[in-house]
Amino acid sequence: MLVATSVSSRGVVASLPSPSFNSIDIGPLSLNIYGLAIALGVVAAVWLFGKRLEERDAGTADDASSIAIWAVLAGVIGARLYHVATDWDRFTDNYGAIPKIWEGGLGIPGGLALGIPVGLLLARRKGISMAMAATCAAPAIPLAQAIGRLGNYFNQELYGRATDLPWGLEIDDTHLIEGFASGTTFHPTFLYELLWNLALCALLLWIDRKFRPALGQLMAMYLMGYGVGRFWVEGLRIDRADELAGLRWNQWVAVGLVVGGGLALALMRRHPILESSDPFDDRQELVTDVLDADADADADAERGDDWDAVLTGGDSLDSAGAADESDAAARDDTD
Numbered sequence: 001m002l003v004a005t006s007v008s009s010r011g012v013v014a015s016l017p018s019p020s021f022n023s024i025d026i027g028p029l030s031l032n033i034y035g036l037a038i039a040l041g042v043v044a045a046v047w048l049f050g051k052r053l054e055e056r057d058a059g060t061a062d063d064a065s066s067i068a069i070w071a072v073l074a075g076v077i078g079a080r081l082y083h084v085a086t087d088w089d090r091f092t093d094n095y096g097a098i099p100k101i102w103e104g105g106l107g108i109p110g111g112l113a114l115g116i117p118v119g120l121l122l123a124r125r126k127g128i129s130m131a132m133a134a135t136c137a138a139p140a141i142p143l144a145q146a147i148g149r150l151g152n153y154f155n156q157e158l159y160g161r162a163t164d165l166p167w168g169l170e171i172d173d174t175h176l177i178e179g180f181a182s183g184t185t186f187h188p189t190f191l192y193e194l195l196w197n198l199a200l201c202a203l204l205l206w207i208d209r210k211f212r213p214a215l216g217q218l219m220a221m222y223l224m225g226y227g228v229g230r231f232w233v234e235g236l237r238i239d240r241a242d243e244l245a246g247l248r249w250n251q252w253v254a255v256g257l258v259v260g261g262g263l264a265l266a267l268m269r270r271h272p273i274l275e276s277s278d279p280f281d282d283r284q285e286l287v288t289d290v291l292d293a294d295a296d297a298d299a300d301a302e303r304g305d306d307w308d309a310v311l312t313g314g315d316s317l318d319s320a321g322a323a324d325e326s327d328a329a330a331r332d333d334t335d
Helices: 033-055 061-086 108-125 130-137 140-146 152-157 189-211 218-233 249-270 277-332
Strands: 004-008 013-016 023-028 031-032
Touching: 004 189, 023 033, 031 033, 033 130, 033 140, 033 152, 033 249, 061 249, 108 130, 108 218, 108 249, 130 140, 130 218, 140 152, 140 189, 140 218, 152 189, 189 218, 218 249
Parallel strands: none
Antiparallel strands: 004 013, 023 031
């Protein structure tokens, strides 16, 4: 990203320029960059998810794509419903704006709440244990979030408090929150969360390779890591939001993610799900045992048929001997 300079009464200050467009026109087709960023994030996440499934011999890239279709759809619906519910005043007299996700307004907590369970259930239907799917998907989720945050940059939304820091974000007058003078620069909270999520993705991958935690634990670590990052980034934002006890609603949700993730991690460390004890591996062993038992039964049946044949053959020999004796007696009578 290029660094521009803006001039104020206090001198020359470096700053980040905001883009003057938020869509790309290709002939008659107009692509909204917000939606494009989300789509690119999904593609990257599905690629990483599929790669990790294959590395663990738990599934294929095709499995990842099939799971993602419905999980992502559920995540988008959940994210939109969460945004609408937490900012209902904007939609009270404008129900037609509810489905307009291309204009911005996706609440990540809602996306996680609906998208993750749907994805795990779909993975189970494909024969991939939910714990294994959670482990493989954990680093992929923050990767998608990081790329998707670029959409906020092009929409010039969700920026933070005013700042004179060299990386302060310029906002044009059209998107400037009321009460701030033209030319004011703000904390680029989209960039903070983007970098945090990339770092979280890298950290989870490193932990997985270095320590190989038990199945499912990596997802709990993701929830904790994302919650911590979202808490402090959310504290910088100045867009309208409901508050409770001095904290924005999303900060309380972030606290819930940290606490919930921590409790889940503690429980899973006490009762770890090892890859060797994956319930789906046990199911496979059960299927193998059943097949082996069937094969043994078939073999026993074949041996029984052979023995019956031997017995039947003996009876035939006795019958033949009796017939020969009868013929000999008949010849003696004739003579």
